[in-house]
Amino acid sequence: MQDEKVLPEASKKVFIKTWGCQMNVYDSTRMQDALEQDGYAQTDDMADADLVLLNTCHIREKAAEKVYSNLGRIRALKKQRAETGRPMTIGVTGCVAQAEGEEIMRREKAVDLVVGPQTYHRLPDIVARARTDGPQIDTEYAVEDKFAYMPLARKKQVQARGVTAFLTVQEGCDKFCTFCVVPYTRGAEVSRPHAQIIEEARSLVDAGVREITLLGQNVNAWHGLGPKGVEMRLGELLFDLAGIRGVERLRYVTSHPKDMDDGLIAAHGELDCLMPYLHLPVQAGSDKILKAMNRSHTASEYLDIIGRVRAVRPDIAISGDMIVGFPGETDEDFEATMDIVRATDYAQCYSFKYSMRPGTPGAEMHNQVPEAIKTERLARLKNLLTQQQAAFNESCIGKVIDVLLEKPGREANQLIGRSPWLQSVVVDRGLGNIGDTVRVKVITNNPNSLLAEPV
Numbered sequence: 001m002q003d004e005k006v007l008p009e010a011s012k013k014v015f016i017k018t019w020g021c022q023m024n025v026y027d028s029t030r031m032q033d034a035l036e037q038d039g040y041a042q043t044d045d046m047a048d049a050d051l052v053l054l055n056t057c058h059i060r061e062k063a064a065e066k067v068y069s070n071l072g073r074i075r076a077l078k079k080q081r082a083e084t085g086r087p088m089t090i091g092v093t094g095c096v097a098q099a100e101g102e103e104i105m106r107r108e109k110a111v112d113l114v115v116g117p118q119t120y121h122r123l124p125d126i127v128a129r130a131r132t133d134g135p136q137i138d139t140e141y142a143v144e145d146k147f148a149y150m151p152l153a154r155k156k157q158v159q160a161r162g163v164t165a166f167l168t169v170q171e172g173c174d175k176f177c178t179f180c181v182v183p184y185t186r187g188a189e190v191s192r193p194h195a196q197i198i199e200e201a202r203s204l205v206d207a208g209v210r211e212i213t214l215l216g217q218n219v220n221a222w223h224g225l226g227p228k229g230v231e232m233r234l235g236e237l238l239f240d241l242a243g244i245r246g247v248e249r250l251r252y253v254t255s256h257p258k259d260m261d262d263g264l265i266a267a268h269g270e271l272d273c274l275m276p277y278l279h280l281p282v283q284a285g286s287d288k289i290l291k292a293m294n295r296s297h298t299a300s301e302y303l304d305i306i307g308r309v310r311a312v313r314p315d316i317a318i319s320g321d322m323i324v325g326f327p328g329e330t331d332e333d334f335e336a337t338m339d340i341v342r343a344t345d346y347a348q349c350y351s352f353k354y355s356m357r358p359g360t361p362g363a364e365m366h367n368q369v370p371e372a373i374k375t376e377r378l379a380r381l382k383n384l385l386t387q388q389q390a391a392f393n394e395s396c397i398g399k400v401i402d403v404l405l406e407k408p409g410r411e412a413n414q415l416i417g418r419s420p421w422l423q424s425v426v427v428d429r430g431l432g433n434i435g436d437t438v439r440v441k442v443i444t445n446n447p448n449s450l451l452a453e454p455v
C-alpha cells in the first residue's frame, strides 16, 4: 500500500469545470491531485474558489465559443472578488487551451493561465507564477515524460471515487484521421511505463477499487518493456494486471482497428476478468470515405476484426463511433455506413455529424456536405442504432449475469451495479454490499437500466 503523504492544511479552494471525454475527466482529477498536494481543497461553488480551471474539449462542438461565454461570466465574478481582497485566479486547460493558446489570453483579459494537456504536472508552479508574475502560457509538449511526474492516485481520493476507476496508460495519437484535432492538441502517442501502471493498479485495488478501465486516446497502441526487459503490447499488459490480486474486472478504451493485434484479441478469449465489451470505432462504412478520413483500414478489415473477436468471445458487446456527412459523402457512401452498422450489430454506438475542425485536412476539403443532408442522415443512423441498442438490452432478459455493485439506488432498498456490458443494473439491497460482485438474473429492461433478482 502507498504511504499517505502529509498534506499541507487546505487553505485555498479550486473549482474545475470539465468538458469532453473520459481522458479529460481523468485529467481533471489528476489536476486536483496535483493541486491538493499544494494545499488546495476542491469546491463545487465557483464563487468561493481561489482558482477556477476550465478543462476544455475541442473535438466536436463549438467548444471554444462555450469557453469564451463561460469566461465572460467568470470575468464579472473575478472583478467582484478582487474588491473583497481575496483574488481569484482563472485558468484554461485542455485541448482548447492547446489549440488557441495566446488567442485566449488576447481575447479574454481575465485569464491568468493557459495550460495544455501535456504539462499538468507543472500546474501548481504555473499557478504560483501567475499570481506573482502575471499571465502564464504553457502549451509546450513536455520533453520530459509527463507520466513520470504524475502523482499516484492516493487512497483517500480513490475511496471517494468508489469501486471503479480509470487508469491512464497511453496518451496522444499518431493516426491523423483527417477530421480530428486530437493529434494536434494531445501530441504524439506516448505509453506509460509498465511498472508505473502496475503500481497504480495495486494502489487502486488496495483502496477498494474492483474494476479498472485503462484509458488512452489509442489505448491499444500501448507498448512498453515488461519486467524482464521484453517489449510487450496491451494484450500482455492485461495479463499482468489480471494477475494482481483484487483486480476483478478490466476494461480499456478507446481503440483503433489498426492496433487490434492478435495478442489483444487472444486476451479477450483467455481472460475472464477482461469484460466482454469492446469500444472499436470505425467512423464510416464506405472505403472511399475511410480512405479520405485516413483511417488506414477498409470496411471489410474492420468486420474481419469484429468477427475474430466474436469468435474467441461470443458474448462480447461491440460499441463504436460513427460520423455522417464527412466531405464527399454521397448517398451511396452513407448507405455503406448503414450497412456496416447492420453487419456489426452494435450494443451501443455514438454518432455525430461531421464538424469542421480548424487546422485539420477535413476543414480544407471543398466537397463539404450541406447541413440539411447531415441532419437527415444522422436521424436515420440514430434510428437504426437505437433499435440495435434496444435489441441488445432486450436480449439480456432472462440471462444470469455477474453484477459489480457500485452505489445506492434511487429507492432505499436498492443498489445499482454494472453488468459485464456496462449497463446499469438495479438489484435488491439485501443481495450484497457495494464492491461485491453478485450473480443475478435479469428480469426487465427499463429505459436506462436492467432490473435483476437473485438467482
Ligand code: 5AD
Pocket (backbone or CB within 6 Å): 059, 060, 179, 180, 181, 281, 283, 321, 322, 323, 352, 353, 354, 355, 356, 357
Ligand atoms: N466531427 C465529428 N465527429 C468527430 N469526432 C472526432 N472529430 C470529429 C469531427 N471533426 C468523433 C469521432 C471520434 C469521437 C471521439 O468523436 O467519432 O471517434
Ligand code: SF4
Pocket (backbone or CB within 6 Å): 173, 174, 175, 176, 177, 180, 181, 182, 183, 217, 218, 256
Ligand atoms: Fe482522432 Fe483518429 Fe487519433 Fe482517434 S485515431 S484520436 S479519431 S486522429
